[in-house]
Ligand SMILES: NC(=O)c1ccc[n+]([C@@H]2O[C@H](COP(=O)([O-])OP(=O)(O)OC[C@H]3O[C@@H](n4cnc5c(N)ncnc54)[C@H](O)[C@@H]3O)[C@@H](O)[C@H]2O)c1
């Protein structure tokens with residue numbers, strides 16, 4: 001089966017490489033010439049564990065190709081995936097510019113029966129727009145080419161994208177015909193050998209499933225962040241509460257970790273987009289409005305703790321920030337909570353020294369030149385008055401606290417992910433603040 005994947009970002013490249021892994025003949029297309037040139041040289045444009053191996057193996061095996069020409073690439077393909085970005089527009093709704101541009105080009109190029117599958121996250125009704133755009137192009141060139149559209153939202157997580165794609169919890173496909181259903185069932189058969197379901201449904205339901213899934217997960221996180229903030233007021237420990245509620249299988253243990261707000265290219269934009277979709281239909285999604293508002297506030301919680309610790313005066317203080325990526329195992333810094341914290345620290349007159357194991361290059365594009373980019377975690381804490389742990393990378397989990405004690409000017413740790421042991425830090429002489437817990441350590445008088 002010959003397949004084209006349009007858009008070679010986090011989703012498109014993983015999709016293309018994983019489909020090629022099953023023996024399919026895949027061509028990945030992108031408008032970004034530099035990206036495609038680098039991919040042809042074996043340079044992977046993003047950090048995603050395991051992606052380099054799978055791309056290299058399939059590229060060398062001839063099953064995976066790269067191109068900047070959509071028109072040439074899609075001609076012989078029976079299935080075309082659209083995996084371009086759908087960033088938030090000014091009003092928060094999904095910007096469909098790239099998706100519809102691709103649809104028009106597909107319409108201008110296909111010559112035989114084709115299934116056009118929308119994999120990008122798009123609002124309900126987008127597949128119908130894609131279909132209309134392709135149809136219009138076909139009519140304009142007077143071509144009677146049979147095609148169908150389908151919706152196949154992607155649920156992979158950055159940092160574990162390969163595993164998520166190869167062993168999905170489920171695959172959701174919205175189709176309108178048995179023919180498209182049979183072809184997509186065949187294509188995805190190798191990925192559901194684990195017994196997890198391939199769920200066929202109508203197209204609007206498939207499109208909405210994606211937003212509902214992300215919104216549900218974001219709701220769990222904002223709910224726990226709200227509870228964490230209440231824990232601090234009541235003298236309770238959110239991690240005990242988390243374990244206490246998570247043991248009930250109806251609630252479950254996953255995605256209830258409090259922190260400093262969810263980030264990334266999906267939850268923030270998809271929650272906002274779904275709120276907008278509802279509003280366009282005269283319906284207020286009140287729960288999601290609160291989820292979004294709680295998340296915006298949560299991104300400021302760590303800054304408030306740091307400012308309070310230093311008696312409201314941060315001018316001249318040096319704060320080390322560990323982690324910029326929105327989560328570990330990715331170089332993606334879109335909507336990362338670290339960016340909000342760093343901006344607030346700089347605005348308050350603090351010096352900021354940052355370190356991230358893989359996101360430093362991305363960070364240099366967006367962070368102010370006043371930020372000091374450290375060469376290692378230890379380098380970042382040199383001369384610092386405080387350490388803020390933002391992203392829970394593995395290499396930050398067991399720091400050499402004693403060595404750091406000598407490097408830091410003042411000894412206080414702000415743990416945005418609740419990964420450190422307060423007792424251990426107290427023994428070495430650090431003050432400790434985390435999320436949703438008032439530990440005895442935190443109640444120590446601030447150091448000068
Ligand atoms: N990143 C994730 O974890 C994730 C997971 C599931 C779904 N999604 C959704 O998948 C979609 C893609 O997300 P992403 O993170 O991979 O985006 P991305 O920004 O990493 O990649 C998008 C790519 O599309 C290319 N592109 C734009 N216009 C094009 C065109 N006309 N022709 C060819 N290529 C074009 C861009 O150059 C870019 O390389 C979005 O709708 C997103 O919401 C993302």
Ligand SMILES: O=c1ccn([C@@H]2O[C@H](COP(=O)(O)OP(=O)(O)O[C@H]3O[C@H](CO)[C@@H](O)[C@H](O)[C@H]3O)[C@@H](O)[C@H]2O)c(=O)[nH]1
Pocket residue numbers: 121154155156157158159214217221254255256257258259260261262263264265266267326327
């Ligand atoms: O208990 C938790 C779990 C996650 N997060 C935060 O939530 C954000 C998103 O994390 P995660 O969902 O792991 O990463 P993404 O790669 O953004 O994946 C989400 O967004 C993708 C794009 O739509 C979907 O495909 C995935 O299913 C969905 O999990 C990150 O900032 C995490 O730190 C928490 O604060 N607490």
